[in-house]
Amino acid sequence: MPVLATKLFIPQLRPHAVPRPRLIEKLNEGLRSGRKLTLVAAPAGFGKTTLLSEWIADAQHRDPALMVAWLSLDESDNEPSRFLAYLLSAVNHADPTLGVEAPSDQPTGMTATLTTLINEFSQASQHILLVLDDFQFIEDPSLLGAVVFLLDHLPAKLHLVIISRSDPLLPVARLRAGGELTELRAADLRFTPDEAATFLNQMMHLGLSSAEITALETRTEGWIAGLQLAALSLRERTDVSGFIQGFTGSNRFVIDYLVEEVLQRQPAHIRDFLLHTAILDRLSGPLCDAVTELTGSSEILASLERDNLFVVPLDDRRQWYRYHHLFADMLRARLAGDGPALPARLHTLASVWLEQNGLAEDAVTHALAAADFERAARLIELAVPMVRQSRQDATLLRWLTLLPRDVITRHPVLGVYYAWSSLVSGDLQAAQSRLVDAEHALAATTADGAPAHDSVLSEELRTLPVTIAVYRAALAQARGDVGAMREHASQALDLTQPGDHLGRGAAAGFLGLASWAAGDLDDGVRAFGEVQTSLRLAGNLADALGTTIPSADMLISQGRLRQARRAYEQAVRLAGEQGDPPPLSTGDLHVGLSELLRELGDLPAASEHLATSEALGDRSNSRENRYRWYVAMARIRQAEGHPDVAIDLLGEAERHYLRGFFPEVRPIPAMKARVWIAQGRLNEALAWADEHGLSAGAESAAVDLSYLREFDHLTLARLLIAQLKTPEALRLLDRLLDAAETGRRSTTEILILQALAHGAHGDTALALAPLARALAQAEPEGYVRLFVDEGAAMAALLREAATRGIAPNYVRRLLRDIRPTDGRPGGIQTLTEPLSERELHVLRLLASELSGPDIARELYISLNTLRTHTKHIFTKLEVNSRPAAVRRADSLGLL
Amino acid sequence: MSDAPRMPHPPADLVSYEIRLQGRLDDRWGTWFDGFQLSAGSDGTTTLTGPVTDQAALHGLLRRIGDLGVTLISINATLPSNGDFDE
Structure with missing residues (x-):
């Protein structure tokens, strides 16, 4: 995005400004x-900006190291990406050593970028003033939220100044x-009689x-713009008292009276110049x-400028100026009063x-103001690639809403493009109808066979049929219609011309x-391989590397x-070779590799990759994949x-999860349920199952067992096993x-779950067959956590397998990672009524060779008390003998 | 529900507003203020009268008034002919 330097220009101290020490x-x-x-x-004309430039000069005189970042806002800055880009430019302009970079090719969260900025500022050694002028234009809630965020986390050295014509929505x-606000309002800013005297007599002579002076001060109520206009009218006038009498005696609105006076005193060509150029926001x-x-x-x-006629220089070289807002409004109102033809022409x-x-x-902007919609449409078409690249979607949308529908x-x-905007904002119906309109317009021809539409011949137009089909696929995805998504994506692929790599990449992606989503994983992997090739040919390495994630999934x-693992390692290596800054998906790749290494049992390396991803910062982690880090x-x-920490992190993952990018094959709520099941918090897990329509009976043939629900169903199977509903789990x-x-x-x-289900039922022999199969296919791929995470119950089965000569080396490796406490608390809680600490202690002694009286002595309790404990234990374990209790406790991993 | 203050939702073409401002404004401001009629009061005020499409248009108009630094005295929605605001 081209940054207008004029917006970062700190207004210079005016030569005839009245010193205002009290302010x-x-x-x-x-x-x-x-x-x-x-x-x-304060409203326009109260000398806000002038006062601030005087203050800055004064403050920099006192503290030469003070840095000042100035940003003059206007209506078009009501757009997060644009505002942020300008904010960072202003800051970097003030201190080039900060070098905070704007997110270029991805709409990173405002807060993320602000956090970087805040961190940079907290390390600054000198004080920084950040001035936002004309803040009344800012109404976008996310922008206002960002400013609140900045205020809430404001580093000690940073001070924010907001200049606004109305109170900001903060x-x-x-x-x-909280005593954190310094306020200057109209009552403070208006000229006191003394200041009016200084201005009129010492500055304007x-x-x-x-x-x-009192008469003028009273009539204008100390309003500086009014006094300034009065002074202009009085200059070179001989009949001073006549003017003052006329002015103070009139009840006309102050500036109506005064601008009339000032304009009348200008030669005709200057008057015309002022009126005609008033339509411009910036003048050169x-x-x-x-x-x-x-x-x-x-x-x-x-x-x-010399005559003080309300032009403000916007740069040091006097190339660009603007009129004072109030004066410009006056002039524009006069121009508009003479009919719409002249303003449109200008x-x-x-x-x-x-x-x-x-x-x-x-x-x-000016074509739209002229209501010259054909011209505006042509200019917008030409600007589309630029505006989209800088992600000023809101600007484009604002323009489009100003164009008549037929244009x-x-x-x-x-x-x-309009269809895409509607799609992004969630208005699927509007998106659909706009695509239909565009398709009709593309197909229509005039009598002699030429295209009937007015779009200029461009690359965008040439590839438009592909774009339409791709957007249709996106629409189908948003509606969850996998069949239609596939259909439109195939159509898009058929329509692509050789060399249209981006089009091919997008179509293959869908x-x-x-x-x-349909579970055709071979086809999916193949398609994403093609996406990767196409994107690399299109020169988009960052997104090409990003395709590693769905492929690896x-x-x-x-x-x-x-x-x-090979795919991830290769992608990470390639990303690392790209130098600084790393490609956008680098952080995501480290997260993917981390998950793989965790499964392979290398927790330290897995943690390290997460740390690397975190250190790379938000710019290297795409928004849609951020939740994966937390998972x-x-x-x-x-x-x-x-x-418990895992549950909290999964909650965080849920907050970062963005629906609609990838099929939800590993729902976060189910992951939470798995943790609860392992903890024995079955009530929470049952609530999860209820909420997701998963209950006993899901094993019945009528239930949809598609790939998209596999993770949910495997979680349900774990729940059934924990509830000892073995037959249901096995079915x-x-x-x-x-x-x-x-x-x-x-x-x-x-x-593995089949083995665990049998094991929980005490059928070790039946458990070993599926376990042996699982081990045979898992060993060459190096799975560890899939077994180890099942804890003590799995350990018991693995030991049994090893004694029977099933994959003894692999089993030894797996057993090494199962810590003795794993699964224990879970085991207790799978009982309807959990065992107390005391009862657990008793239970472990029951498993020993000790006799009843020995155990009682060991525990310093009477034999009667021991009997009470034992009875409770038997009831809770649903057994009626000591050997049965021990067997049951063993299978639950309680010993 | 009966006593709760309700936002009037009259049909758009029937809403008219009267905005009173301090000072006497020139007639030429009418175009600037979205085609409002200006009338000068004997008390040195100006009343803008005209139709407002919706609330957003009204707030835009108020902002224009604010930008000029004119003092706003009062603002009234004038009732449509049948006098019923809620239907």
Whole structure:
């Protein structure tokens, strides 16, 4: 995005400004006492900006190291990405050593970038003033939220100044109550009689009597713009008292009276110049020449500045100016009063010049103001690639809403873009109908066979049919219609021309997603391979590397861990070779690799990759994959024996999860349920099952066992096993096994659960068959956590397998990672009524060779008390003999 | 529900507003203020009268008034002919 330097220009101290020590002292006091915010809120013409430039000069005189970042806002800054880009430019402009970078190719969260900024500022050695001028334009809630965030986390050295014509939509009252606000309002800013006297007599040399000064001060109520206009009218006037009498005796609105006076005193050509150029937000000599269709505008602007006629320079070189807002409004109102034809003509002249001089955005604004919609549509079409690249979607959308519908319909390129905007904002119906309109417009021809639409011939137009089909696939995805998604994506692929790598990549991507969601993992992996190739050919390495993530997810579902690991390692290596800054997906790749390494049992390396991803920062982690970091961390913490921490992290993952990017094959609520089951918190797990329509009976043939629900169903199987509902669990697992085999997916986890189900039922012999199969297919791929996470119950089965000579080396490796406490608390809680600490102690002694009286002695209790404990234990374990209790406790992993 | 203050939702083309401002504004401001009629009061105030499409238009208008630094005295919605605001 081109940054206009004029917006970062700190207004210079005006030569004839009245010194205002009482206000400067108030501002300095605010800075000294470390208040967070200075708010200067007053209508136009109260000298807000002038006061601030005087204060800055004064403050920099006192503290030469003080840095000042200034940002003049306007209506178009009401867009997060644009605002942020300018904010960072202003800060970097003030201190180039900070070097905070704007997120370039991805809409990173505002807070993320602000956090970077805040961290940079907290290390700064000098004080920084950040001034946001004309803040009244900012109304976007996310922008206002960002400013609140900044205020809440404001580093000590940073001070925020907001200049606004109206009170900003910020929690001003809270800051005021907390003593964190310095406020200057109209009542503070208006000229006191003394200041009015200084201005009129010392600055403007008018030599007025004190009565005359009082009369002017009273009539204008100390309003500085009014006094300034009065002074301009009085200059070179002989009949001073006549003017003052006329002015104070009139009840006309102050500036109506005074502007009339001032304009009347200008030569005709200057008056016309002022009126005609008032339509411009920024004025330069050449631009004014174009609008007035005259020459010599640069000289006129310079003389206006000299004469103090309400032009404000916007740079040091006097190339760009603007009129004072109030004056511009006055002039525009006068111009509008003479009918719409002249303003429209002036806007068109401005638009033409701006287009020729590469100021595309302003050219569009003026074409729209001229109601020259054809011109506007053409300019917008040309600006689409630029605006989209800088992600100013809101700007584009604002323009499109100003165009009449028939103009958009005649420009299919705009119609398709409009459809995309609707899709992103969730208005699927509007998106659909706009795509239909665009398609009709594209297909229509005139009598002689030429296209009937008005879109300019461009790359965008040439590839539009592909774009439409791709957006249709996106629409289908948003509706959850996998079949239609696949259909439109295939159509898009058929329509692509050779060399349209981006089009091919997008189409193959949707095909891949459709296959993935349907569980056709071979097709999915193949499709994403093609996406990767196409994106690399299109020169988009960051997104090409990003395709490793869906590919690896599918490979892992197929049990191909080694291949997934190779893919990640290769991608991480390639990303690392790209230098600084690393490609966008680098952080995501480290997270993926971390998850794989965790499964392979290397927790330290897995943690390290998460740390690397975190250190890379938000710019290297895409928004849609951010939740994965929390998932990966949760599972590491769980493996380390901290299930409660894991639950918290999964909650965090839920907050970062963005629906609609990838099929939800591993729902976070189910992951939480798995932790609860392992902890024995079956009530929570049962509530989860209820909420997701999963209850006993899911094993019945009528229930949908598609790939998308496999994770849920495997979680349900764990719950059934924990509830000792062995037959139900086994029936469900049998059907899941069939489905997985048909879909050519990994069956290892299902076999493990079959073994556990039998084991929980005490059927060790039956458990060993599926366990042996699971071990045989898991060993070559190096699975560890899939077994180890099942804790003591799995350990018992593995030991049994080893004694029978089943994969003894592999089993030894697995047993090494099962800590003795694993699964124990879970075991207790799978009982309807959990055992107390005391009862557990008794139970462990029952498993020993000790006799009853020996145990009682050991515990310093009577034999009767021991009998009471034992009875409770038997009831809770649903057994009626000591050997049965010991067997049952063993199978539950309680010993 | 009966006593709760309710936002009037009259049909858009029937809403008219009267905005009173301090000072006498020139007639030419009418175009600037979205086609409002200006009338000068004997008390040195100006009343803007005109139709407002919706609340957003009204707030835009108020902002224009604020930008000029004119003092706002009062603002009234004038009732449509049938006098019923809620239907």
